[in-house]
Amino acid sequence: GNPDVIMSRMDYVIICQVIERLNEIDMRDDELSFLLGKPNNYVFSFIIKPSDKNRFNEDQLDLLPFFLQCPFSKIIVNATKPGNVQLYHTKAIDEDGYKGFSHIIYSEKGEGTRIIWKKKNAPKGSTRKTNKSLLELLKFWIEQGYFDQQVTGLEIFKRLKSESAIGFRVSDIEKCLKILCGSRQPLLQKNSIDGVLRYCKSES
Numbered sequence: 001g002n003p004d005v006i007m008s009r010m011d012y013v014i015i016c017q018v019i020e021r022l023n024e025i026d027m028r029d030d031e032l033s034f035l036l037g038k039p040n041n042y043v044f045s046f047i048i049k050p051s052d053k054n055r056f057n058e059d060q061l062d063l064l065p066f067f068l069q070c071p072f073s074k075i076i077v078n079a080t081k082p083g084n085v086q087l088y089h090t091k092a093i094d095e096d097g098y099k100g101f102s103h104i105i106y107s108e109k110g111e112g113t114r115i116i117w118k119k120k121n122a123p124k125g126s127t128r129k130t131n132k133s134l135l136e137l138l139k140f141w142i143e144q145g146y147f148d149q150q151v152t153g154l155e156i157f158k159r160l161k162s163e164s165a166i167g168f169r170v171s172d173i174e175k176c177l178k179i180l181c182g183s184r185q186p187l188l189q190k191n192s193i194d195g196v197l198r199y200c201k202s203e204s
Contacts, residue, residue: 005051006084007050008052008086010082029047030044031170037153037195037197046167047100047101048099050101074167086106087103087104088101089102097121100118101116101118131160131175131176134173135167138156138177139180142187142188147201
């Protein structure tokens with residue numbers, strides 16, 4: 001039969017490497033999406049539906065080693081053969097507590113290997129506690145004028161890393177920004193500019 005998906009082998013390998021590295025450093029795909037300035041399900045959409053359209057672009061590839069705390073060679077594997085890879089028997093997985101994507105790849109000898117990419121669903125009703133000290137710091141930055149211009153999630157992440165001793169996960173930043181953008185009198189607003197989400201002081 002014909003393959004369900006034909007895509008560049010390099011793009012495919014990059015997705016495999018990113019998934020592996022996310023697991024190694026305990027980062028979630030939605031956290032990587034946030035750092036790339038994209039909606040939560042952005043990276044996961046590559047995983048659940050890999051194709052020639054769903055791929056990291058050059059600018060994003062340049063950032064991945066920084067986000068994933070690894071050398072470039074860990075993501076773009078030099079020994080990757082050129083050409084395409086064919087995925088057979090692809091299907092979305094949605095089972096006890098997991099979502100993901102399963103497919104089969106055949107070797108030149110015709111041996112099939114089933115590959116399963118999956119991630120745990122967040123437990124129902126599990127809203128993570130708000131990181132209060134982070135929220136207060138962001139409010140302070142608003143008062144100081146840091147958000148008078150458009151700022152990306154990445155810029156906020158870098159500034160926190162370099163200036164603050166607060167412990168946080170990437171998802172904590174996103175949650176705090178959601179609160180600051182979402183209240184009845186929002187302090188911040190979120191805009192997509194050139195395909196990247198940016199945050200600035202609310203004009204209300």
